[in-house]
Amino acid sequence: MSTDCCIIGGGIIGLSIARELAGRGRRVTVISRDRRRSTASWAASGIFPPAPDPAAAADEPNAALTALSDRLHWEWSRQLAAETGIDNGLVRCGGIYLARPGLPLAALQADLQAWRLRAAAAEWLDGPAVAEAEPALAAAVAAGRVAGGMLLPDEARIRPSRHLAALERSCRIRGVEIREATAVEGVDVAGDAVRGVRLATPRGAEVIWPGYTVLAAGAWSGGLAEQFGLSLDTRPIRGQIALLRFPRQWLGRVVNRGLDYLVPREDGLVLVGSTLEEAGFDATTTPAAIEGLLGMAADLLGDLTAAEVEETWAGLRPGSPDGLPTLGPVPGMRNAFVATGHYRSGIHQSTGTAQVLADLIEGREPSLPLAAFAVGREFASGGQR
Numbered sequence: 001m002s003t004d005c006c007i008i009g010g011g012i013i014g015l016s017i018a019r020e021l022a023g024r025g026r027r028v029t030v031i032s033r034d035r036r037r038s039t040a041s042w043a044a045s046g047i048f049p050p051a052p053d054p055a056a057a058a059d060e061p062n063a064a065l066t067a068l069s070d071r072l073h074w075e076w077s078r079q080l081a082a083e084t085g086i087d088n089g090l091v092r093c094g095g096i097y098l099a100r101p102g103l104p105l106a107a108l109q110a111d112l113q114a115w116r117l118r119a120a121a122a123e124w125l126d127g128p129a130v131a132e133a134e135p136a137l138a139a140a141v142a143a144g145r146v147a148g149g150m151l152l153p154d155e156a157r158i159r160p161s162r163h164l165a166a167l168e169r170s171c172r173i174r175g176v177e178i179r180e181a182t183a184v185e186g187v188d189v190a191g192d193a194v195r196g197v198r199l200a201t202p203r204g205a206e207v208i209w210p211g212y213t214v215l216a217a218g219a220w221s222g223g224l225a226e227q228f229g230l231s232l233d234t235r236p237i238r239g240q241i242a243l244l245r246f247p248r249q250w251l252g253r254v255v256n257r258g259l260d261y262l263v264p265r266e267d268g269l270v271l272v273g274s275t276l277e278e279a280g281f282d283a284t285t286t287p288a289a290i291e292g293l294l295g296m297a298a299d300l301l302g303d304l305t306a307a308e309v310e311e312t313w314a315g316l317r318p319g320s321p322d323g324l325p326t327l328g329p330v331p332g333m334r335n336a337f338v339a340t341g342h343y344r345s346g347i348h349q350s351t352g353t354a355q356v357l358a359d360l361i362e363g364r365e366p367s368l369p370l371a372a373f374a375v376g377r378e379f380a381s382g383g384q385r
């Protein structure tokens with residue numbers, strides 16, 4: 001079987017690229033090994049911090065990718081709802097940032113200035129103003145556990161599992177073939193090109209011969225990269241989540257404290273996240289981490305006796321040594337590309353990633369400079385996150 005473009009990986013990055021390419025008239029096949037919850041895209045929380053103004057982000061490649069992606073997300077969400085009937089839940093709910101224990105409010109005030117420099121709306125809230133803005137935090141304010149915070153009114157949230165479902169349906173409507181339960185086992189390289197992609201399918205081994213191949217296998221990309229003669233230092237960073245159900249709608253905004261957060265969902269659900277752990281490819285939850293998350297939630301929301309733990313899960317983020325995604329052509333090859341390593345921002349950055357990758361494949365100049373994301377770049381020392 002021949003296909004124009006083969007995307008390795010059926011997560012948000014792979015499906016977004018597939019949708020974009022199919023929208024430009026390409027024949028696309030997505031190879032998707034599984035949809036387990038361990039994939040980052042299913043597990044994600046779906047927080048979109050405010051996008052910087054594109055002009056203010058011009059000198060920061062990662063911020064520029066986020067700015068482009070953020071703008072596209074609002075367009076894509078409208079298109080996806082019209083094409084598929086699925087509402088991905090993207091909403092500008094606002095986010096409150098609280099000082100973390102041991103970190104004085106002054107540090108948060110410095111963050112506020114940094115947001116303003118990026119032309120994002122940001123307001124300072126003293127303790128009573130935090131309680132007024134988000135009554136669910138009133139008990140923590142009264143008990144002295146929250147002294148103030150920063151409000152970013154443009155923070156948004158999305159439902160990653162719904163967005164995945166919408167992307168998948170849109171891809172199928174656009175003629176993308178999604179090969180489920182199928183793993184790429186290897187690629188055959190001859191000279192400067194990938195000639196064949198070797199698959200393990202439910203019916204046995206198979207080879208396809210795509211015109212272009214994109215490696216977008218999230219945390220698993222590093223292992224496959226060797227097949228392209230590449231050393232790609234993506235590694236899994238586990239994140240655990242607990243989903244709490246309260247008897248009533250409890251939170252309006254995303255609440256962030258350091259790397260911890262609470263994300264409101266409809267029907268009284270609050271998602272509590274998340275850990276950052278190096279645990280290899282082990283995507284199980286651990287009692288200690290879930291207890292830690294619940295302790296954090298109790299610290300901010302007060303007594304949790306009215307809440308039920310609806311579900312817990314863990315997913316593997318694709319981490320990279322310098323914290324930036326890797327996007328671009330495989331050096332020395334004319335038909336192989338990489339799109340991975342989005343770490344904590346892959347849902348947010350997926351639309352811009354899709355656009356620039358499709359531009360590269362079509363030989364067009366992408367709208368962003370991509371040197372900072374180059375495949376095979378030297379990683380700055382000490383850049384580990």
Ligand SMILES: Cc1cc2nc3c(=O)[nH]c(=O)nc-3n(C[C@H](O)[C@H](O)[C@H](O)COP(=O)(O)OP(=O)(O)OC[C@H]3O[C@@H](n4cnc5c(N)ncnc54)[C@H](O)[C@@H]3O)c2cc1C
Nearest residue numbers: 009011012013040041045046047184218239345346347348
């Ligand atoms: C707990 C948690 C919270 C997060 N919160 C946010 C957030 O709030 N905002 C945000 O923007 N981002 C967030 N992220 C990050 C985001 O989820 C990731 O950056 C993004 O989902 C990466 O997408 P991906 O498609 O590269 O990887 P994945 O979603 O992991 O997909 C990889 C795909 O490749 C497939 N695959 C692997 N090996 C093979 C093979 N050999 N053959 C075929 N297919 C293969 C897998 O089956 C999978 O389908 C979070 C992540 C986690 C874990």
